[in-house]
Amino acid sequence: MKILVCISHVPDTTSKIQFTADGAALDAQGIQFVINPHDEFGLTKALQMKEAGLATQVTALIVGDASVEPTLRKALAIGADDAVRIDARPESGNQVAQWIAEYVQANPYELVLCGIESIDYNGGTVPGLLAHRMGAAFANACIGLELSGTNATVLREIDGGKEKLTASLPLVVAGKKGLVEESELRIPNMRGIMAARTKPLAVVAPSAVAAQVVSKRFEKPVGRTSVRLIDKDNLGELVRLLHEEAKVI
């Protein structure tokens, strides 16, 4: 069985986000791009499954231009066997999903691990749209995955709790922390980094797909101006302010 790990290349979580002067796009200057944090859990899970003998190959895939290659090399250094870059600058989730679906149709994978959302555009649509195009089963907000033959048992987060479900492969999972624990995440070591240089990285040309959603303009939310400090011995005042001023109690 082969596992495809779909990775979104996103600004590091510590980035201060700025937009270009015309507000049309992210100002990427000075920003460090990383593997989308949710996707790191999927990548580690895939590697663990391979080590447990459940999978024969782990492929990391990004839809992006040449600037995403360091992120793919990092996935290879962490342990993916090979990498695929679909050479496009996506504008909308439907394009990403369709391009990945076309790739999977030509190169079948039984299990596709995605993240619950990209922390940049917070779409949360690619995994489901991909499952739809593949005709595969889907588990969102996945925090546990076990395979037995072609049957999967999935634990997913729901509002206020968890749901356990079963599905047959092919399956698309949108994972998050819990798929593996934070402490299980892997940092590339020297050997991995050296090996990554020679692992295969295929570049695939995209088909023509129109963006269904377009960004018109970005702006930063207005921050809070100043905090009102309340004496720790006068908490009745805080209660009064929450009631009368903020009107939240």
Next chain:
Amino acid sequence: MVLIFAETWNGTFKKSTFEAVQYGAQCAKSLGTEAVAVVFGAASDDLAALGAYGAQRVLHLTNASAFEPIAYGTALAALASQHRARLVVVSATANGKSLTPFVAGAWDAPAITNVLALPTSFAPLAVRRGAFSSKGLEDASAAGDRAVVGLVPNSVGLGTVGTQTAAVEAVETAAAGKSTSVELQVASGKIPLPEAERVVSAGRGMKGPENWNLIEALAQELNAGTACSKPVSDIGWRPHSEHVGQTGIQINPQLYIAIGISGAIQHLAGVSSSKTIVVINSDAEAPFFKAADYGVVGDAFEVVPKLTEALRAFHA
């Protein structure tokens, strides 16, 4: 027509459902069309009562079984095609987020998710959404004249509620899913975070899990959900489901109280769109104070019980 996914939990409508129905009804009014809510499976709540939130009709898919994203998404897409809907509105709850791409995929319509406000235009649909985990706001626009809108719970809030009733029609669905739910583990009496109006959250400053009784007592007094910072869930003091922030659950309650949380950029990213933020921290230099409306500099072990007491006196 505007279709709204009217989600139920244990047969009763979720609070986020009323918000989504009102949102859909406002869109329908602007479009000069009808607002129709879709309910799946057995429900104990009165379906006609969705009229009070602006639904003219309710389509009740009486034979639908338990939630399954592909079955539910495909059923909504079939209704949207059949009735030539302009919009499908889905509240971005756990299940709502799961089914949204299947509505979009099967109906071949754009999905605009993380939506925070009413559309500013309908042809084409233009709407404000959150991006970069609350570090940015985006005006997005859908190609074509129809779309699926994923509405963030608590974003537009609930306006005035009327007294109208909706006409209820029973319909059947033939949509099938691809997975089987085998077990639900839901803690009773807990308020799910995405829809909580008030949230009490604590971080490493609480020193250990044995001290969470202080947090829970405050949350109970406020009828609030409980949350935590990422390291608190990573070291196992609290369950992962309480982890809020950029890589956890993103929330925007009316009131967010952060106790013993330093205010790292990743934490703020997931909570800064809360309407009112109160920070309790022993370090007057904690970065969180810069992102707060009200602050108390003090030891949580002293301040939290006193605040709970003050609230008790207020509620009495």
